[in-house]
Amino acid sequence: MSEDERYRASTQFRLWSFTLYALHAQRTQTNLNAAARVRAAVRRVREVRRADTPDGGNGNVPSMAPEAETDCLTVEEEKKLIAFYCRQALDLGDFLGLGNEVKATAVQYIKRFYVTNSVMTYSPADILKTALFFATKTENHYFRLTKFAEKLPNTKAEDILALEFLLTQGLRFTFDVRHPYRALEGAVMELLAIANHDVPLLPGVEGAYPPKPHNMQNRVFAVHSNARQYLKISALLTDVYFHFTPSQIMMASLLIADSSLTEWFISSKFPSTAEAEEVKLKILATITSCADMLREVNPIRSKEEIDLERSQMKPLGKKLNKCRNPEKMDLVALQKSKREGDGGVDEKVIKKRKMEKEKFAKEGEDLFGPGLKGS
Amino acid sequence: MNSLAMSRLNINSKHGEDPSNDICPVCKSNRYLNPSLQFLINPECYHKMCSTCVDRIFTSGPAACPVPHCGKTLRKKGFHKAFFESLSIEREVDIRRKVASVFNRRQEEFESLRLFNDYLEDVENLVFDLVEGRGKVRQAAEKKLEQYRLGNMKEIEENERTEKEEAEMEKLRETNQKEAARRRRLANQQEELEEKAVVAKAARDTLEQLANDEGHAEEITKRAERIILKGAGPRRRQFEKPVEANGSADGSLTIRGLKKKEAPTKDMPYDPFGGLNVAPTKYVLQKDYESQWLAGVKKNENNHLTGGYSLPEYYGRAMFEAFSGLSVFIEDEKEADPKQSPSAAVATEAAVLAVGVMMEIDDVF
Known part of the structure; x- marks a missing residue:
């Protein structure tokens, strides 16, 4: 069974x-x-409100003015919003002092969640807190919930927990995210071993060592930190996790950092047969397209860029506020009511059982007649 | 004379013996004259003769059988006392013993009971040929036996060994059981004695108390009963413990007994991957790697081991992840997967629907 x-x-x-x-x-x-769904929900809410108003909904109430269809977000706008909140998640992770893997996993959770859910239905600002907290659990980085909630503004522990099941369902209960970080360490270790110790390149292949690139060791050191930057930021904020494997993402980051070294590395891993040559070329093409995708997000941003993004986000945020699903606004209350609904059933059951028990006890007494104490 | 002969025959028949049993066919010496007469046979020809004749003829080395028309060369070593009165049975038993020592296959070696039974039948046919066959039939059977013996020397020896082991194991188990039973009996006796002593002591105490104390008689007797009962609990428990230990010792023995049933094929070492080959294909894992993160760990040599970490484990994982999925082309493989992505020919709307159906998720709220 090969690695693939x-x-x-x-x-x-x-x-x-x-x-x-x-x-x-x-x-x-x-x-x-x-x-x-948003449009349907808005319509329902309006109908309810119209029924509530005493004058039969003749449109005199000011809040009823925009009767027109709700202006919803487009796919591109949603993507921009999600990207923005992913960055927010990274910053929040930094603020909370979370490890790199936790942040990365949280960002991937957000991205995966919003593949099948829309920001119009569930607010990304809430989801990102839950995703971060949930990632601390899946990445084995213990963080007490109350402390976690305390550190965030206007957040209670329930707010985080209320969305947890929703999030896991959105993730289809698959919590394993394969990151390229350890892969990068592996590749760097292998490159250094090749540079300094002439280790065999492939199992079962002896001799025929290709000429090594010039000044290899120093180049590997330089490549390492550069590639890490791309993996820490760009890989998370683009869609590469959906389209490429961790190994390919890692190779792409190496390719950005030092293309000739990476190409040499990959070709050293394929023996010079026609078949392997074909696979090699395909891998190089795949990695190049992955690298292009990675380059879309620069790991280091200037202040102007940040400001520009903020200014772009403002209208989007306003638009989002207008087209949010009114039935899903207060998820904590929804969850509570759901749980209490369940609890109500439980109470009924308990009551019924209690009555049955009493009845049974009574019958038990009757079976042998009344106690003899009185007589 | 006639009547005498009759009476002798009667006596003989009373003893259930053939009259020829009393006379050595070689030297004609008689049991009547020599009460310590002992007959020996040699499995080469099964001709009977007395021990004196054997000593006399064969002490100086191998010699021909003195019975007329036999002429087989016999050795003194081969002579032994006949176990069965009938020499034909003696001979058959000897043959069977010989065949069984060669054809000693076990049922576990056969794929099915049917095959094992077929084998037993073949062996039985061979035995019949050896016992009852004449001339060529018998020679052929003997040849077959010899051939089989030479051809399967190793297996025969192995089975012999396992049989021996089994017998030893059985013996050991028996002695263990006997020992356990003896210990149990002893413990029982001890317990009985102790109980008796306690009861006696309690009775004595009660009497003394009744004599000396001013307390209520009924209360004192009740207290004595309580003391007896209290003592019985721990004693019983003490007694139960060794039995349990014996049981477990027995249990482990039976398990070891099972091990002798090992299949003829040799046991392979345990493979956690169940035969999957997980050897790396893109790299050769080294014993040690340089890494800037691991410098600190390596300096304090074994500190990381306390937490259950191991550097080779990390090396293996990092190298595996570096190459795992390198030649997995999602764009191609997911395209081929009809569930994931429809072909480009299908209209976008339909595609959207297809994917949508697949990925639609129930609303929790």
């Missing part, structure tokens, strides 16, 4: 890898569904 086959067994490949086309189609579908 073992990757194919992962949920990341089975459930969370898409072609470019399929991911776009899925997002479009999600957006359409959500928009339809």
Whole structure:
């Protein structure tokens, strides 16, 4: 069973890898569904309100003025919003002092969640807190819930927990996210070993050592930190996790950092047969397209860029506020009512059982007649 | 004379013996004259003769059988006392013993009971040929036996060994059981004695108390009963413990007994991957790697081991992840997967619907 086959067994490949086309189609579908639901919900709310007003809903009430269809977000706008909140999640993770893997996992959770859910239905600002907290659990980085909530503004522990099941359902209960970080360490270790110790390149292949690149060790050191930057920021904020495997993402980050070294590294891993040559070329093409995708987000941003993003986000945020699903605004209350609904049933059952028990006890007494104490 | 002969025959028949049993066919010496007469046979020809004749003829080395028309060369070593009165049975038993030592296959070696039974039948046919066959039939059977013996020397020896082991194991188990039973009996006796002593002591105490104390008689007797009962609990428990230990010792023995049933194929070492080959294909895992993060760990040599971490484990994982999925092309493989992505020919709307159906998730709220 080769390394590749073992990757194919992962949920990341089975459930969370898409072609470019399929991911776009899925997002479009999600957006359409959500928009339809928002409109239906808005209509329902309006009807309820109209029934409540005493004058029979003749349109005199000011809040009823925009009768027109709600203006919903487009797929692109949603994507921008999600990207923005992913960055927010990274910043929040930094603020909370969370590890790199936790932040990365949280961001991937957010991205995965919003493949099948829309920001119009569930607010990304809430989801990102839950995702971060949930990632601390899946990445084995213990963080007490109350402390976590305390550190965030206007957040109670219930707010975080209320969305947890929703999030896990959105993730289709697959919590394993395969990151390229350890892969990068592995590649760097291998490169250094090749540079300094002439280790065998492939199992079962002896001799025929290709000439090493010039000044290899120093180049590897330089590549390492540069590639890490791309993996820490760009890989998380783009869609590469959906379209490429961690190994390919890692190679792409190496390619950005030092293309000739990476190309040498990859070709050293394929013996010079026609078949292997073909696979090698395909890998190089895949990695190049991954690198192009990574380059879309620069890991280091200037202040102007940040300000520009903020100014772009403002109108989007306003638009989002207008088209949010009114029935899903208060998720904590929804969850509470749901739980209490369940609790109500429980209480009924308890009451019934108690009555049965009493009845049974009474009958038990009757069976042998009344007690003899009185007589 | 006639009547004498008759009476002798009667006596003989009373003893259930053939008259020829009393006379050595070689030297004609008689049991009547020599009460310590002992007959020996040699499994080469099964001709009977007395021990004196054996000593006389064969002490100086191998010699021909003195019975007329036999002429087989016999050795003194081969002579033994006949176990069965009938020499034909003696001979058959000897043959069977010989065959069984060669054809000693066990049922576990056969794929099915049917095959094992077929084998037993073949062996039985061979035995019949050896016992009852004449001339060529018998020679052929003997040849077969010899051939089989030479051809399967190793298996025969192995089975012999397992049989021996089994017998030893059985013996050991028996002695263990006997020992356990003896210990149990002893413990029982001890307990009985102790109980008796306690009861006696309690009775004595009660009497003394009744004599000396001013308390209520009934109360004192009740207290004495309580003391007896209290003592019985721990004693019983003490007694139960060794029995339990014996039981477990027995249990482990029977398990070891099972092990002798090992299949003829050799047991392979345990493979956690169940035969999957997980050897790396893209790299050769080294014993040690340089890494800037691990410098600190390596300096304090074994500190990380306390937490159950191991550097080779990390190396293996990091190297695996570096190459795991390198040649997995999602764009191609997911395209081929009809569930995930429809072909480009299908209209976008339909595609959207198809994917939508697949990925639609129930609303929790």
